[in-house]
Amino acid sequence: xxxxxxxxxxxxxxxxxxxxxxxxxxxxxxxxxxxxxxxxxxxxxxxxxxxxxxxxxxxxxxxxxxxxxxxxxxxxxxxxxxxxxxxxxxxxxxxxxxxxxxxxxxxxxxxxxxxxxxxxxxxxxxxxxxxxxxxxxxxxxxxxxxxxxxxxxxxxxxxxxxxxxxxxxxxxxxxxxxxxxxxxxxxxxxxxxxxxxxxxxxxxxxxxxxxxxxxxxxxxxxxxxxxxxxxxxxxxxxxxxxxxxxxxxxxxxxxxxxxxxxxxxxxxxxxxxxxxxxxxxxxxxxxxxxxxxxxxxx
Numbered sequence: 001x002x003x004x005x006x007x008x009x010x011x012x013x014x015x016x017x018x019x020x021x022x023x024x025x026x027x028x029x030x031x032x033x034x035x036x037x038x039x040x041x042x043x044x045x046x047x048x049x050x051x052x053x054x055x056x057x058x059x060x061x062x063x064x065x066x067x068x069x070x071x072x073x074x075x076x077x078x079x080x081x082x083x084x085x086x087x088x089x090x091x092x093x094x095x096x097x098x099x100x101x102x103x104x105x106x107x108x109x110x111x112x113x114x115x116x117x118x119x120x121x122x123x124x125x126x127x128x129x130x131x132x133x134x135x136x137x138x139x140x141x142x143x144x145x146x147x148x149x150x151x152x153x154x155x156x157x158x159x160x161x162x163x164x165x166x167x168x169x170x171x172x173x174x175x176x177x178x179x180x181x182x183x184x185x186x187x188x189x190x191x192x193x194x195x196x197x198x199x200x201x202x203x204x205x206x207x208x209x210x211x212x213x214x215x216x217x218x219x220x221x222x223x224x225x226x227x228x229x230x231x232x233x234x235x236x237x238x239x240x241x242x243x244x245x246x247x248x249x250x251x252x253x254x255x256x257x258x259x260x261x262x263x264x265x266x267x268x269x270x271x272x273x274x275x276x277x278x279x280x281x282x283x284x285x286x287x288x289x290x291x292x293x294x295x296x297x298x
Contacts (some may be wrong), residue, residue: 003048009066012087018066019088020044020058023051029092030054031085035102035127037174037204039065039194042101045182046278049286053293054097059088061107063203065194071203076210082110089118099123099289101278103207106130112235121296122239122262123289126247126275128254129235129261131228134213136254140221143251147215149173154209159202167195177248182279235262240292242285244273266292 006021020040030050034042040058047056060067062084063076085107089096098119100108105127112122136143152158162170174191175183195201216222239262241255259265268288273280 003051005044005047010088010091012068012084012091015068017062017068017084017088018060020047022047022056022058023054025055027051027053027055029094029096030056031089031092031096031098032056032058033061033085033098033100033104033107034058034064035100035104036207037170037191037195037201038102041065041190041194042278045282046285049282050289053290057088057092057096059085061085061104063206064200065197069197069200069203071199073206073209076203076206078106078110078211081107081207082114085111086115086118089115095120097121097123099125100127101125102127102275109235112237112239113233116236119237121293122235122237123242123292124240125242125278125285126244126250128250129233129258130213131230131233131261132257133250133254134225134228136251136256137213137215138222138225139253140216140219141253143253144216145218146249146251148218149176149249150208150215153205159205162205163195163201167192170195170201178274178276179246179280182276187279230260233261235264237264238296239265240289241265241267242277242288243267243269244275244277244280245269245271246274249275266295268292 003022007019009016009018018040032043032047034040040060043056043058047058050056062081063069095118098108098111105124108122108124109129112119137147162173214222214225241258270277270284278285
């Protein structure tokens with residue numbers, strides 16, 4: 001059955017990575033990249049709905065779940081994270097469609113920008129390209145304000161504070177100002193189990209600590225940003241951006257000007273969904289993906 005999940009551990013860059021798979025392996029591959037604070041199992045709602053069209057592959061990324069989780073912030077640079085998934089695609093042996101959500105979008109964009117021969121199509125669900133996002137976070141406006149939580153996460157002790165009292169603050173951060181109707185008791189227990197793996201919460205947060213992106217204080221724009229050259233940060237493959245318009249962490253301004261970096265871009269906005277849209281209405285997401293694929297194949 002295509003909706004049954006299979007799991008395996010593979011070796012990437014000499015280290016173990018845990019994968020979940022749905023769908024027939026003869027179908028075109030779809031690499032599904034989760035964000036924070038999730039894990040590969042976050043795709044379990046959506047992947048079965050796409051498994052008649054794709055062989056869906058969802059790794060626990062570096063620092064998460066049952067995959068390699070080295071200590072040390074220096075292990076979580078974008079180039080290292082992209083390198084993991086580039087090697088996975090190389091093992092698959094054919095260019096793939098890549099889908100990313102939240103932090104998974106950062107790796108997905110990195111693959112499309114820096115390893116374009118490995119990516120045939122790019123799908124992003126409430127995730128951001130680094131250049132428009134950096135500009136929005138540096139402007140001192142609404143996105144700067146919405147991103148202030150990142151300063152907390154970058155603290156050396158944030159993982160200890162979030163884990164205290166059975167992850168009370170972690171649960172509050174995960175669900176702040178968002179719809180929680182999709183989070184069943186079973187799903188909640190699964191997330192707590194993943195966060196409780198020894199050292200994992202620390203290494204998950206290392207993604208934030210290693211990021212070079214800067215956040216302005218509200219009302220105090222940053223004027224000395226690093227260069228963001230369009231030519232180097234281009235996404236040339238067909239690109240679908242699916243956006244839940246009630247996201248309070250990533251605001252629409254975080255995607256302003258994306259067309260300059262992705263000339264083959266299709267935007268689809270879904271009303272009444274927020275940052276966790278892949279859980280809230282996976283059928284709507286699947287319908288959008290399948291319809292878009294039909295159009296770009298015509």
